[in-house]
Amino acid sequence: MKFSVSKEKLLAGLQTVQNVVSTRTTLPILSNVLLQATDGQLRLTTTDLDVGVSGVIDAQVEKPGATTLPARRLANIVRELPAAEVQIEIDSKNVASIRCGQSFFKILGLPEEEFPPLPKFEGAKTFTIHQQALRDALKKTSYAISTDETRYVLNGILFSFKENKLTMVATDGRRLALVDLEVEFPRSSEGEPIVPTKCVTELGRLLGDEGDVRVSVGDSQISFEIGGTLLVSKLIEGNYPNYRQVIPGEAKERITLERETFLNAVHRVSLLSSEKSNSVKLVFTKNNIEIAANTPDIGEAHESLPVAYKGREFSIAFNPEFLQAPLRALPNDEIFLDLIDEMSPGVIKIQSPYLYVLMPMRIS
């Protein structure tokens, strides 16, 4: 196998796939990147058996073939190469000779047969979504994914394809983020796969602003095709809990807030929320919210925020981190905070189909 390729393209290609390679692999071959050279193309593939990424770059292929090389080692070499054109030749023993300007490198690899193939999709349902819309939806939900390893079904985002809508949900049991996207598909394609966190992270990295992403959902895998790049992941086993149940009904009070002002105020006050209770209190009075926190023996903080509020006076407490997370992720200038009473969950909404349910904390 012999090909030459521009340094920038090769480096970009390697960086696209390299993230999947973990430093603690369960099989040595998983630390390598699969290189397949065919007509004018070089395909780069990595996998950790749960998630796999494969990308294509243009190359002048003199002799087609395939091999695997240590991913990080190769990327480190390519990053430091001087000139624009890199020539790589691989012999029958999987020894790679890399030539670039005056530099020469020789590294050893493993045969391509050892590399586990990415799964094939049979009878998969396919969907087309705009890249930016999906990236935006991921940003609005992914922070609420549970990291509790004992609750596996929550270690990912639910992709619920139903009634010409893609509803994406993430929750850790104390808060829940949900986004609706309009997607066209036949009724027979409905389904509710749960996409694991690692795939969500990779997907967020790969998605751009322009063009569509083609999503294929199989019985046990999901794939995302973005341009020439393919991301394949196993799905999480099990059924997602009934999230509709935790979304509160009619709100009693709706408070319109300036997102950034509110975020900054909560952030400042949370500096003095105690590690033990870890809460900030919102006290609603006429046309005013007082945000307060205190830690016994250390001190207290409070800040007033003028708002248009004419409802009854009451107070409610939230975990400051959980309150700030959606405020950081949302792009909108204005958000709505829907409340019922002290003990009912609060809901953050925006103009577009999004909601964030947050359990209140007990006020002592």
Added chain:
Amino acid sequence: MALTTDAAFQLLATAHAQNRLAHAYLITGPVGSGKLALAARLAAVLFGQAAGDPLAHPDVHRVEPESKSRRIVIEQIRDLEHELHMRSLHGGKKIGLLLDADRLQPQAANAFLKTLEEPPPGTHLLLLSAQPEQILETILSRCLEVPLRLVEKRALSSAQLALLDALRAHARHERPQIPHIFGLVRDFQNLLAEAKDAIRDETEAAFKTEEKHYKQTSEAGHWLDDREDYYKALTEARYLGTRSDLLAILEQWWADALRQQQGSPELDLPECAADTAALAARHTPAQLLRKTAALEQLRENFNRTGVQEALATECAFIAAFSV
């Protein structure tokens, strides 16, 4: 009642056909009773696979003792649970296979309870053990036991045959003196040392092959470190197995003498019937019982940590082979 692998397989296959296969089975039975073979046949049925090794299927997630102390540790259980909570590669069934389940570390066993009681959909857990009495009650109560029995006796290893020769030679001394006994101890210890060297050479060679193949060609340094530990543990575990097999010969030797005395027709070592008959004639039942007790004590000592192997052997041999 203990079953043959065929009978056990029939039961499991029927259960599968009627869609009432349990989610967790504990397959028990002595070494060589076909526990792994039964697991493989069950896997073939679950995957509908006719050819190849069904246990090499990518949806079989295997765990076996790995640490230096030859235990299944909590990280292995966590990894297994992670794998089982992902959909299977081909959308079908998944198998969690635990070899030597009696070697589960208590923390690992406790971490496993929830999954064992209610595994993810489409998952079957197969726990294999030759010593189920050492498994925690909480694990046992969550599995259906499939007890297997030995169908054929295993052929004796060359070390075991050599030990029998030494025993025969020793039995010619009507009144064995201390030097004779120490001669036998030395024979026993030489056999152990030879076995240890052979096992170490074999596992070291296996590790060298892997290291040579992967060291330069991938970036799996951690993996190689783990493999080195794995092979060290494997060496130790295989040595302990060989030692236990040799000790079994000594036990069977005196047990046969006792059986001959009582006129029992079934012998563990029929090829030594004449020798054990002569011993039976020379000893009283009480003497023979003391000898078997001494060997039992030796086995117990071997199972403890911090016991000097040589010292324990000498003490036991003096009790077992003097008059």
